Amino acid sequence: MTIMPxxxxxxxxxQTMTLDGxxxxxxxxxxxxxxxxxxxxxxxxLCHDSRLDPMGACRTCLVEISGWRRLSPxxxxxxxxxxxxxxxxxxxxxxxxxLLALYAADHPAEVAVTNGRxxxxxxxxxxxxxPTDWGHLESQRDDRPGDVNPYVGxxxxxxxxxxxxVRYCDEVEAVSAISLANRGSYTTIATVDSLGLLDTTCxxxxxxxxxxxTGAMHEKMPxxxxxxxxxxxxxxxxxxxxxxxxxxxxxNVDRDLNDGRGKVVKVTxxxxxxxxxxxxxCVKGRFAxxxxxxxxxxxxxxxxxxxxxxxxxxxxxxLRRAADGLRGxxxxxxPDALGFISSSRCTVExxxxxxxxxxxxxxxxxxxxxxxx
Amino acid sequence: MTNSxxxxxxxxxxxxxxxxxxxxxxxxxxxxxxxxxxxATLIVADPRSVWMTTIADRHxxxxxxxxxxxxxxxxxxxxxxxxxxxxxxxxxTEGFEAVAAAVQSYTPEEAEEVCGVxxxxxxxxxxxxxxxxxxxxxxxxxxxxxSHGTDNVYGLANLVxxxxxxxxxxxxxxxxxxxxxxxxANDAGASPVFYPGYQRVADPEARAKYEKAWGCELSPDEGMxxxxxxxxxxxxxxxxxxxxxxxxxxxxxxxxxxxxxxxMEFLVIQEIFLNETARFADxxxxxxxxxxxxxxxxxxxxxxxxxxxxxEPPGQARADWEILVDLANACGADWRFDSAAEVYDEFVxxxxxxxxxxxxxxxxxxxxQWPCPTEDHPGTMFLHEGRVLRGRxxxxxxxxxxxxxxxxxTYPLVLSTGRTLYHYNAATQTRREPGLAVKQPEAWxxxxxxxxxxxxxxxxxxxxxxxxxxxxxxxxxxxxxxxxGCIWMPFHFAEARANLLTNDAxxxxxxxxEFKVCAAQVEKLRAHxxxxxxxxxxxxxxxxxxx
Numbered sequence: 001m002t003i004m005p006x007x008x009x010x011x012x013x014x015q016t017m018t019l020d021g022x023x024x025x026x027x028x029x030x031x032x033x034x035x036x037x038x039x040x041x042x043x044x045x046l047c048h049d050s051r052l053d054p055m056g057a058c059r060t061c062l063v064e065i066s067g068w069r070r071l072s073p074x075x076x077x078x079x080x081x082x083x084x085x086x087x088x089x090x091x092x093x094x095x096x097x098x099l100l101a102l103y104a105a106d107h108p109a110e111v112a113v114t115n116g117r118x119x120x121x122x123x124x125x126x127x128x129x130x131p132t133d134w135g136h137l138e139s140q141r142d143d144r145p146g147d148v149n150p151y152v153g154x155x156x157x158x159x160x161x162x163x164x165x166v167r168y169c170d171e172v173e174a175v176s177a178i179s180l181a182n183r184g185s186y187t188t189i190a191t192v193d194s195l196g197l198l199d200t201t202c203x204x205x206x207x208x209x210x211x212x213x214t215g216a217m218h219e220k221m222p223x224x225x226x227x228x229x230x231x232x233x234x235x236x237x238x239x240x241x242x243x244x245x246x247x248x249x250x251x252n253v254d255r256d257l258n259d260g261r262g263k264v265v266k267v268t269x270x271x272x273x274x275x276x277x278x279x280x281x282c283v284k285g286r287f288a289x290x291x292x293x294x295x296x297x298x299x300x301x302x303x304x305x306x307x308x309x310x311x312x313x314x315x316x317x318x319l320r321r322a323a324d325g326l327r328g329x330x331x332x333x334x335p336d337a338l339g340f341i342s343s344s345r346c347t348v349e350x351x352x353x354x355x356x357x358x359x360x361x362x363x364x365x366x367x368x369x370x371x372x373x
Numbered sequence: 374m375t376n377s378x379x380x381x382x383x384x385x386x387x388x389x390x391x392x393x394x395x396x397x398x399x400x401x402x403x404x405x406x407x408x409x410x411x412x413a414t415l416i417v418a419d420p421r422s423v424w425m426t427t428i429a430d431r432h433x434x435x436x437x438x439x440x441x442x443x444x445x446x447x448x449x450x451x452x453x454x455x456x457x458x459x460x461x462x463x464x465x466t467e468g469f470e471a472v473a474a475a476v477q478s479y480t481p482e483e484a485e486e487v488c489g490v491x492x493x494x495x496x497x498x499x500x501x502x503x504x505x506x507x508x509x510x511x512x513x514x515x516x517x518x519x520s521h522g523t524d525n526v527y528g529l530a531n532l533v534x535x536x537x538x539x540x541x542x543x544x545x546x547x548x549x550x551x552x553x554x555x556x557x558a559n560d561a562g563a564s565p566v567f568y569p570g571y572q573r574v575a576d577p578e579a580r581a582k583y584e585k586a587w588g589c590e591l592s593p594d595e596g597m598x599x600x601x602x603x604x605x606x607x608x609x610x611x612x613x614x615x616x617x618x619x620x621x622x623x624x625x626x627x628x629x630x631x632x633x634x635x636x637m638e639f640l641v642i643q644e645i646f647l648n649e650t651a652r653f654a655d656x657x658x659x660x661x662x663x664x665x666x667x668x669x670x671x672x673x674x675x676x677x678x679x680x681x682x683x684x685e686p687p688g689q690a691r692a693d694w695e696i697l698v699d700l701a702n703a704c705g706a707d708w709r710f711d712s713a714a715e716v717y718d719e720f721v722x723x724x725x726x727x728x729x730x731x732x733x734x735x736x737x738x739x740x741x742q743w744p745c746p747t748e749d750h751p752g753t754m755f756l757h758e759g760r761v762l763r764g765r766x767x768x769x770x771x772x773x774x775x776x777x778x779x780x781x782x783t784y785p786l787v788l789s790t791g792r793t794l795y796h797y798n799a800a801t802q803t804r805r806e807p808g809l810a811v812k813q814p815e816a817w818x819x820x821x822x823x824x825x826x827x828x829x830x831x832x833x834x835x836x837x838x839x840x841x842x843x844x845x846x847x848x849x850x851x852x853x854x855x856x857x858g859c860i861w862m863p864f865h866f867a868e869a870r871a872n873l874l875t876n877d878a879x880x881x882x883x884x885x886x887e888f889k890v891c892a893a894q895v896e897k898l899r900a901h902x903x904x905x906x907x908x909x910x911x912x913x914x915x916x917x918x919x920x
Contacts (some may be wrong), residue, residue, distance in 0.1 A: 150808030174406040203794060204812060205399065221808065236683035239670045241663035242797050244550025245378065245400045246672025251664055251683040262684035264664055275739065276378050276676065282399035284797060291805040296646055298659035299688025310657065315689065322656040323703035325639035329612030335592065339602040339610045342563035343617030344552035346693050347668025347680055349716035351561035352569060353697040354616055360587040361706045365565050365574050365596030369558045370618055
C-alpha cells in the first residue's frame with residue numbers, strides 16, 4: 001500500500017556512509033538508526049518510536065563511530081557523509097549487557113509478564129544474554145492508585161521511565177496529560193496534582209498503552225483484563241467503523257469465548273509506518289467495541305403483529321412479509337412511492353446491493369444515504 | 374479529498390474551516406498537529422474555539438453562517454493584491470474574471486462588520502494561504518450544513534483555483550468524510566442521480582449499460598434525495614426500506630418526520646439495535662456489525678480497505694449483504710452472490726474508476742486509492758495532477774445570502790449542533806460502551822457566560838432550549854468557546870434530541886439541512902441539582918486554556 005514515507009520531501013540529495021564496513025546511501029536528515037533499519041540491521045531500542053522526536057534516553061541503541069571517543073545513540077545521531085559506523089562490537093556488547101542488567105535489577109520477574117502484553121525489555125534481556133543477578137532495586141516510583149478512569153492503568157513497578165508514553169501524549173496526541181515527575185529512581189509517570197486521567201486533558205486515545213514497551217501502561221477494561229495474554233489471541237486486521245479516516249486496526253479475538261462465536265477482547269493498532277493511521281487510534285477506535293456483545297443487539301427477525309407489537313419471527317416469514325409489503329406499495333402507488341435509504345455505515349458491497357435492489361428490482365431511483373447531510 | 378491523509382504532515386499551510394478536526398477526525402488532527410510541529414502555518418476558521426484553535430497561528434472566529442463573506446473577502450485580497458497564480462488561472466481554469474469582479478465589493482473592512490473577524494486577520498489569512506506553495510484546505514459539515522452550503526464550497530474552490538493550489542501533494546481541496554463509508558456508499562451508487570462509479574442516471578448511455586448488465590429496464594427519472602424523502606415520508610412516499618440509519622435521531626425537524634413515518638404504509642429496517650426509527654417499522658431484520666462480516670469501506674482519501682469478519686454475529690443476525698440478497702430474491706429477483714468479494718467484482722465490472730480493485734488485491738497489498746482503472750495501477754494519491762480532471766477548473770461567483778433563520782426578538786440566539794470526540798452520531802454504539810458513558814454521560818448546551826447571566830443561568834442549571842420546531846431540556850455549560858449570542862449542543866443524545874430543534878430547510882441545490890444555524894431561545898428551568906456536569910476534558914468555561 002502506498003503510504004507516504006516520512007523523509008521523502010525533506011531532501012533528495014543522496015549521500016554515502018559506511019555501515020559495518022559496507023558503503024550505504026542515505027538522505028540528508030536521516031538518523032543512523034533509520035539508515036541501519038533500512039539496511040536490515042538489528043539495533044535494539046526501548047525509548048525510540050518513529051513518530052517521536054529522538055530522545056536518546058535508554059542508551060540501548062548505542063553504536064560505535066570511527067573517530068568518536070564515546071558510543072553514540074543511533075536514534076539521536078544524524079548520519080553524515082563519510083561516517084564509519086559499527087553496529088556490533090565487543091565494546092557495544094559489553095556496554096549493552098551491563099545496561100540491560102541494570103534495567104533488570106529495577107524490573108523484577110513478577111512484573112515482567114503483567115497485563116498480558118509482550119514485554120520488550122524482558123525479550124531484549126534474553127536476546128542479548130544480559131545478567132539478571134545484579135540484585136533487586138525496591139521500586140520507589142509513585143503509582144496513581146486513586147485514578148478511576150475506565151481505560152488506562154498504570155503499574156509503576158513495571159515502568160522503566162523510557163518516556164515513550166509522555167512523549168507520545170505530548171508530541172503526537174498533543175494533549176500533554178501525563179508527564180515525567182520526580183528524579184532518579186523516584187522518576188514516575190504523573191498527572192497534574194496526581195489527578196485521575198478523567199480530570200486531565202487526556203482524550204483517552206490509549207496511545208500510551210500502545211507505545212509502552214513493558215506493559216506498565218496497560219488496558220484496564222474488564223474484557224482485556226480477563227483475556228488470554230496477547231500472543232495467544234488471534235489478530236484480525238480490519239477497518240474502523242467510526243469516522244471517515246479509515247484507520248486500520250487489529251481486532252484481538254479469543255475464539256473460545258461466546259460459545260465458540262469468538263469475542264473481540266482488545267483492539268490494537270498496526271505498527272507505525274504501515275497504514276494510513278501510522279500506528280495511532282482514537283478513543284472510539286481503540287475502546288468502543290463493547291456494543292458488539294450487548295444483550296440489546298437484535299437477535300431475531302421481528303415483525304409487527306396485528307395488535308401493533310413487534311414479535312419474533314422466522315427468517316422466512318420476515319422476508320416474505322417484507323417482500324409482500326414493499327411490492328404491495330409499488331403495486332398500489334407505483335415504484336416511486338418507495339424509498340430506499342442505504343447506509344454510509346455499511347460496506348461498499350451492501351450499498352451496491354441496496355441501489356441495485358431499488359433500481360433493478362423495484363425500478364426506482366429513490367435511493368440515497370446520509371451523504372445528503 | 375483531492376489529497377491523501379499522509380500528505381497532511383508535509384503541508385506548509387493548513388486552512389481548516391468548519392471542521393472540529395480533533396474531535397470528529399482525531400487521527401487526521403494528529404497529522405495536522407504534526408505539520409504544525411514541523412512549522413506549518415495553521416489557520417482555523419470556526420465560530421467556536423475548537424481544540425485546533427489552541428495550536429493555530431490565527432483563529433478566525435466568524436459569526437455562524439457568514440462563510441461566504443469571509444471567503445469572498447479572502448478572494449478579494451488575493452485579487453486586489455495580485456497574489457493569484459496567473460499562469461495556473463490562464464491554463465487550467467475558467468470564470469476567473471467573473472469571480473474577480475464579483476468579489477470587488479467584498480472588502481475585508483466590510484467583512485469585519487458581517488463576520489466579526491478583524492480585517493487584518495482576513496488579509497493575513499488570504500496572503501498566507503495564497504503565497505504558501507504547499508497549502509491545503511480542509512473542511513467538513515461546518516461548510517456544507519448551511520442553506521448556502523453549495524456556495525460555501527464554491528467559495529473554497531475559488532480560492533483553490535485562483536491560487537493554483539491543486540494537483541500537487543499537500544495542496545488541494547479536502548472535505549473530511551464523517552462516516553466510515555460515506556465515500557464508498559456514493560462510489561457504489563447509493564445516490565438518486567448516480568449509478569455506481571458516478572455515472573449519471575440522466576445519461577442514456579449509462580442507463581443502457583446498466584439495463585444490459587442487470588438485464589432489466591431502468592427508470593430514466595432521477596430519484597429523490599434523502600432530504601426530499603424525509604419531507605415526502607407519508608405523502609408521496611408510502612413505503613421505505615432503511616438500512617443502518619436512525620433517521621429519527623439524525624435527521625432535522627423530527628416532529629414532522631415522525632408524523633410522516635406514522636402515515637407510511639410499510640417500513641422495513643435492517644439494524645443492529647432497536648433504535649428510535651424502529652418504533653415505526655413493520656419488519657426488522659437483525660444485522661451483523663462490522664466485526665462480524667466481510668466487505669470494504671472507502672475512506673476520506675478514496676482508499677478502499679478491507680473489512681474482515683473476526684467473530685460470528687449473535688443469535689440469528691446475518692450480514693447485511695446476505696439479507697439483501699435474500700430480500701431481493703424474495704421480491705422476485707434471481708441474485709447469486711456467495712461472498713462480498715463477488716459483489717465487489719460485479720460493482721467494479723461496469724465502474725471503470727474502480728476496475729483495478731478486488732478483494733484479492735486488497736488482501737494482498739492493503740488499501741488502494743481510486744482512481745485505479747487496471748490491475749497493475751498503483752492507485753492515485755492526489756487528484757488533478759498535470760491537468761484539472763474536468764479540463765478546466767470552473768470558478769463560480771457567489772453572493773452572500775443570509776441563513777434562513779436569523780436571531781430575532783423571540784429567538785435571540787443562534788444554535789449550531791455538532792459532534793464530540795467521545796460519541797458517534799446517534800450513539801447507539803458509543804453509549805453502550807461503559808467507559809465513554811463515564812467520560813461524557815449526558816447532553817449539554819454551551820452558552821456564553823454573559824448570555825447565561827442575563828437569563829439567570831448558572832453552570833450546571835437545567836434549561837429549556839426551544840426553536841420554532843421543538844424544545845429540549847438539557848443542562849447548561851457556561852463557555853467562552855461559543856461567541857456571545859451563539860449556543861452549541863451535541864446531537865448524540867436521544868433524551869435531548871438536538872434535531873427536534875434544527876431547521877430542515879436547506880441548501881437549494883443539495884437540500885442539505887441547515888444544521889449549523891437556527892434561531893433559538895434558552896430559559897432556566899431549575900437550579901443545578903448538585904450532580905457534576907461532565908462534558909469531557911476539553912470543555913471549560915474559559916474555553917481553551919492556552920487561547
